[in-house]
Amino acid sequence: MESKKFILQEKDIPTAWYNIVADMKTKPLPPLNPKTKEPLKAEDLYPLFAKGLVEQELNQTDAWIEIPEEVRDMYKLWRPTPLVRAYGLEKALDTPAHIYFKNESVSPVGSHKLNSSIPQAYYCKKEGVTNVTTETGAGQWGCAMALAAKHFGLELAVYMVKVSYNQKPYRRSIMQTFGAEVIASPSMSTRAGRDIITAHPNYQGSLGTAISEAVELAMQTPNCKYVLGSVLNHVMLHQTVIGLEAEKQMEMAGEYPDVLIACFGGGSNFSGIAFPFLRHKINEGRQIRVVAAEPASCPKLTRGQFQYDFGDESGYTPLLPMFTLGHNFAPANIHAGGLRYHGAGSIVSQLKKDGLMEAVDIQQLETFKAAVLFAQAEGIVPAPESSHAIAAAIREAEQAKLEGKPRTILFNLSGHGLIDMAAYDQYLAGDLTNYEVTDAEVARNLAELEKIIK
Ligand SMILES: *Cc1c(COP(=O)(O)O)cnc(C)c1O
Numbered sequence: 131m132e133s134k135k136f137i138l139q140e141k142d143i144p145t146a147w148y149n150i151v152a153d154m155k156t157k158p159l160p161p162l163n164p165k166t167k168e169p170l171k172a173e174d175l176y177p178l179f180a181k182g183l184v185e186q187e188l189n190q191t192d193a194w195i196e197i198p199e200e201v202r203d204m205y206k207l208w209r210p211t212p213l214v215r216a217y218g219l220e221k222a223l224d225t226p227a228h229i230y231f232k233n234e235s236v237s238p239v240g241s242h243k244l245n246s247s248i249p250q251a252y253y254c255k256k257e258g259v260t261n262v263t264t265e266t267g268a269g270q271w272g273c274a275m276a277l278a279a280k281h282f283g284l285e286l287a288v289y290m291v292k293v294s295y296n297q298k299p300y301r302r303s304i305m306q307t308f309g310a311e312v313i314a315s316p317s318m319s320t321r322a323g324r325d326i327i328t329a330h331p332n333y334q335g336s337l338g339t340a341i342s343e344a345v346e347l348a349m350q351t352p353n354c355k356y357v358l359g360s361v362l363n364h365v366m367l368h369q370t371v372i373g374l375e376a377e378k379q380m381e382m383a384g385e386y387p388d389v390l391i392a393c394f395g396g397g398s399n400f401s402g403i404a405f406p407f408l409r410h411k412i413n414e415g416r417q418i419r420v421v422a423a424e425p426a427s428c429p430k431l432t433r434g435q436f437q438y439d440f441g442d443e444s445g446y447t448p449l450l451p452m453f454t455l456g457h458n459f460a461p462a463n464i465h466a467g468g469l470r471y472h473g474a475g476s477i478v479s480q481l482k483k484d485g486l487m488e489a490v491d492i493q494q495l496e497t498f499k500a501a502v503l504f505a506q507a508e509g510i511v512p513a514p515e516s517s518h519a520i521a522a523a524i525r526e527a528e529q530a531k532l533e534g535k536p537r538t539i540l541f542n543l544s545g546h547g548l549i550d551m552a553a554y555d556q557y558l559a560g561d562l563t564n565y566e567v568t569d570a571e572v573a574r575n576l577a578e579l580e581k582i583i584k
Pocket residue numbers: 241242243270271359360361393394395396397398399400468469513515516544545546
């Protein structure tokens with residue numbers, strides 16, 4: 131058997147992040163002030179975010195942004211991550227396709243999220259911030275932020291979506307072990323939380339609500355900033371270490387992907403692996419299909435609309451140009467908690483609008499079937515989120531088999547599922563279902579949105 135793993139050295143950890151906006155022919159539309167509808171200036175964002183991060187957020191000119199030495203040092207805890215040729219999965223599928231995956235599950239918190247929590251904590255600390263607030267869906271981002279906050283000496287409060295708080299108690303314990311305060315959202319500790327609980331007493335929460343609560347607390351706490359694990363441009367930027375490493379590793383393997391796949395919540399792991407490859411497509415016209423895999427129960431890229439919307443449920447954030455289902459869309463309680471978000475980041479939304487990438491939506495049962503096959507073939511239990519990418523990769527491999535032609539597939543394994551075994555238990559017991567979103571539901575939600583935004 132040829133080499134299965136492609137391993138880089140510590141010196142190969144990227145020294146700069148890749149800012150795709152500098153290379154995009156059509157730049158993303160600017161974020162807007164919801165009251166004046168004027169484009170936001172850096173000063174408008176300073177109350178909420180660290181300055182270093184705001185500069186990255188609005189940077190449209192520098193394709194490369196240096197990674198601070200303190201951040202690279204902490205990346206060395208687990209980076210570079212392996213690229214793996216999935217021979218086992220290829221064999222199980224009896225496909226002529228070559229399947230590779232970038233294994234981001236090897237991080238200390240089990241997902242890609244640490245790639246951005248570290249620089250976010252770093253820039254906050256550097257500017258004298260003492261407290262940070264954030265939200266977390268499945269708990270992945272909260273764990274990553276808790277570790278980074280502890281490392282840089284920041285106090286962290288995390289609003290965790292209630293459904294995950296109850297379904298995934300061990301992620302809460304991990305955050306608490308790293309020293310963070312964890313609050314189930316919606317909570318009675320903020321106006322946003324109280325309003326929703328009053329209107330819907332049994333509401334199990336969403337990322338949108340948790341963001342509203344975290345933003346509200348940040349605005350009320352002195353010397354406190356808010357940090358976010360996805361959606362925003364600076365988060366996408368930090369995640370590009372994934373694709374930059376994968377680019378070198380695919381060279382070591384002597385191949386170039388025909389199709390590149392990642393699961394999609396707000397877009398950070400997708401952007402992380404995709405942007406460095408998309409630069410070949412934008413700058414050199416290289417052929418590569420780039421596919422985002424989203425849950426059928428939260429299909430913003432495949433069935434949402436491109437327009438300005440709030441990033442949170444209560445309308446505290448700036449208006450962002452995005453493919454969205456409407457900020458008050460309440461997704462079903464699927465186990466891929468990290469994918470239950472109503473919109474897509476504005477860079478990705480523009481790339482999708484310009485036809486530089488595509489999206490597929492996948493039902494919950496197909497993702498678990500794919501996850502079990504992958505676990506048995508490759509020995510890694512994937513996160514329910516990552517299983518969307520695996521399912522999409524399997525569809526591609528099956529298509530290659532139908533056509534009787536080889537195809538090189540690269541997907542991002544954004545995290546492992548070892549803390550999601552309750553979800554696997556339910557799947558194996560036959561207790562999981564698919565969730566249909568009707569066109570009428572999507573249309574109703576978007577019509578509601580148009581009334582609010584105008
Ligand atoms: C958070 C998370 C996601 C979804 O977030 P993106 O910003 O879309 O990447 C996907 N996979 C895992 C393992 C996660 O923790």
